[in-house]
Amino acid sequence: MDDKLIFEKSSNSRIAYDFAEYEHKYALSDKYQRKEELLFPEVSELDVVRHFTNLSKKNFGVDEGFYPLGSCTMKYNPKINEELAGLRQFNNVHPLQDEKTVQGCLEIYYNTSKLLEEITGMAKFSFAPCAGAHGELTGLMVMKKYFEERGEFNRKKVIVPVSAHGTNPASAAVCGFEIAVCNCVSDGCVDVEMLKGMLDENVAGIMLTNPSTLGIFEKDILTISKLVHKNGSLMYYDGANLNAVLGYVKTIDMGFDIMHINLHKTFSTPHGGGGPGSGPVGVREDLVKYLPNPIVEKKNDKYHFVYSKKSIGKVSTFYGNFNVVIKAYAYILSLGKEHISDVSRLAVLNANYIKESLKDEYILPIDRHCKHEVVFDGIKDHKVSTLDIAKRLLDYGYHPPTIYFPLLFHETLMIEPTENESKETLDGFINVMKKIAHEDIEVLKTAPHTTIVRRLDDVKAARFPKVKYRDLL
Amino acid sequence: MSKILEGLLYSETHEWVKVEGNIATVGVSDYAQESLGSVVYVEGFQDADVAQGEECGAIESVKAASDIMAPVSGKVIEVNNEVLDNPELINNDPYANWILKIEMSDEAELNNLLDATKYQSICK
Numbered sequence: 001m002d003d004k005l006i007f008e009k010s011s012n013s014r015i016a017y018d019f020a021e022y023e024h025k026y027a028l029s030d031k032y033q034r035k036e037e038l039l040f041p042e043v044s045e046l047d048v049v050r051h052f053t054n055l056s057k058k059n060f061g062v063d064e065g066f067y068p069l070g071s072c073t074m075k076y077n078p079k080i081n082e083e084l085a086g087l088r089q090f091n092n093v094h095p096l097q098d099e100k101t102v103q104g105c106l107e108i109y110y111n112t113s114k115l116l117e118e119i120t121g122m123a124k125f126s127f128a129p130c131a132g133a134h135g136e137l138t139g140l141m142v143m144k145k146y147f148e149e150r151g152e153f154n155r156k157k158v159i160v161p162v163s164a165h166g167t168n169p170a171s172a173a174v175c176g177f178e179i180a181v182c183n184c185v186s187d188g189c190v191d192v193e194m195l196k197g198m199l200d201e202n203v204a205g206i207m208l209t210n211p212s213t214l215g216i217f218e219k220d221i222l223t224i225s226k227l228v229h230k231n232g233s234l235m236y237y238d239g240a241n242l243n244a245v246l247g248y249v250k251t252i253d254m255g256f257d258i259m260h261i262n263l264h265k266t267f268s269t270p271h272g273g274g275g276p277g278s279g280p281v282g283v284r285e286d287l288v289k290y291l292p293n294p295i296v297e298k299k300n301d302k303y304h305f306v307y308s309k310k311s312i313g314k315v316s317t318f319y320g321n322f323n324v325v326i327k328a329y330a331y332i333l334s335l336g337k338e339h340i341s342d343v344s345r346l347a348v349l350n351a352n353y354i355k356e357s358l359k360d361e362y363i364l365p366i367d368r369h370c371k372h373e374v375v376f377d378g379i380k381d382h383k384v385s386t387l388d389i390a391k392r393l394l395d396y397g398y399h400p401p402t403i404y405f406p407l408l409f410h411e412t413l414m415i416e417p418t419e420n421e422s423k424e425t426l427d428g429f430i431n432v433m434k435k436i437a438h439e440d441i442e443v444l445k446t447a448p449h450t451t452i453v454r455r456l457d458d459v460k461a462a463r464f465p466k467v468k469y470r471d472l473l
Numbered sequence: 474m475s476k477i478l479e480g481l482l483y484s485e486t487h488e489w490v491k492v493e494g495n496i497a498t499v500g501v502s503d504y505a506q507e508s509l510g511s512v513v514y515v516e517g518f519q520d521a522d523v524a525q526g527e528e529c530g531a532i533e534s535v536k537a538a539s540d541i542m543a544p545v546s547g548k549v550i551e552v553n554n555e556v557l558d559n560p561e562l563i564n565n566d567p568y569a570n571w572i573l574k575i576e577m578s579d580e581a582e583l584n585n586l587l588d589a590t591k592y593q594s595i596c597k
Contacts, residue, residue: 404536410508458535462513463560 225255
């Protein structure tokens, strides 16, 4: 299989279709014509088909193999979701259609919100945000609006724990908040004593992921929410790890006021290359009026778009990524109330199975019951780096776990198996991880050995990036 | 074991400071560069007024991106362009390659920094 770029396959004047006879008929006037020569590859249709088909064979996805990318929740995307979202009846509607003619679509928005309300205890969800971080920004805008309405303009600070996803401080900064970082104690939980000292009249809220990015349940969550509320501040729940507690704990019962959910994580819709995402935001009752416009309500068995005068406004065109909502709706219904908690139960079981199986060979910095993911601090004695282990896993056909995140340890290796994997798959992975731990150091340091490209010079790639074909010319 | 130079002051966030008159020359410690790994990008906020403990620059490696925290308050009067253009210098010798210079507004703040012995104890 060759590695050439499609530009390198270009041959002067080779084309797939010739539109010469229409060129004059539809030509733009001179002033709109491009003066610079267009650098397009000149290839036949067959060249294009072969090029992209071969590229697709080099891809790796959860449909091909185990993909334990911690924090990302690369769970299997059931095909029934795709079938339903692909129905002509959904794909041929237009967002500008009269709401009377799209009652079925509105019903899906309404029902999915109802299901998420039941799961989390929030009063209402908006599906406008198109990704997790977009949901964070939207949720924080609701928080800001709440304090503006109360005339508390001094509340400009948002607290994030040091273990938070990088998107938390980033979203808060984009929303115009100042960031204050709270430390973690040795078990990875929030340092409650430090938090106490940070809470003052300038704090708008705190953003928490529970379980945290270390896969550890925040055991002091009720103390934290009591402290934060006593200070007049709000609790924001980053739903990135909701898949670890789904059906076991309602977000509102932990004291959260605003949250987002990553449908593309917890509710099995595709992400990464498969996107797009969806980050619905849910809020407690008195904050519903601030949600993005419009939300869907039901009256006399009919569904309506409802616009609130106090809303933060629009955060996306039309109504967010509707197709993703259909898939999440299908996922929740196919599991049903009886089985939705199996998702987190099995995800947690799988992660703990890997934790216990690998702790002789890999350093376990937090040796307690984990939730849906387990964090190691590299291999015993640090005989090779975590990067070397990740590269070697490629030789065995596994997508490597997340490495060097979260930043609390030097050689972080973060494994999230998800609930879908069988014991056989987990055992296969565990055996390979154990085998790697005893392999020759030189073999590890020079891995991968069987992939199309070998160890890449990531330093050079970052220092001297070439991101355009033109840069290679 | 990472190198710690006597005669410099250090912050808990792993910046080093060399004081000459009211000018503080700032870089990152050997421990910082070791933890970061290969540095690929360095930035200093030229002409910015900074407060002790607030960001005054940024440093990125293949592993992570971090803020550089101002060890003292004042104005960033100079940024080392040689390091900005050749970030690998930080890995080669983090003490010989300073990142920025701050004109200090409150020299008393130097008391909040650590000497080599105390800094040693937090690098583990």
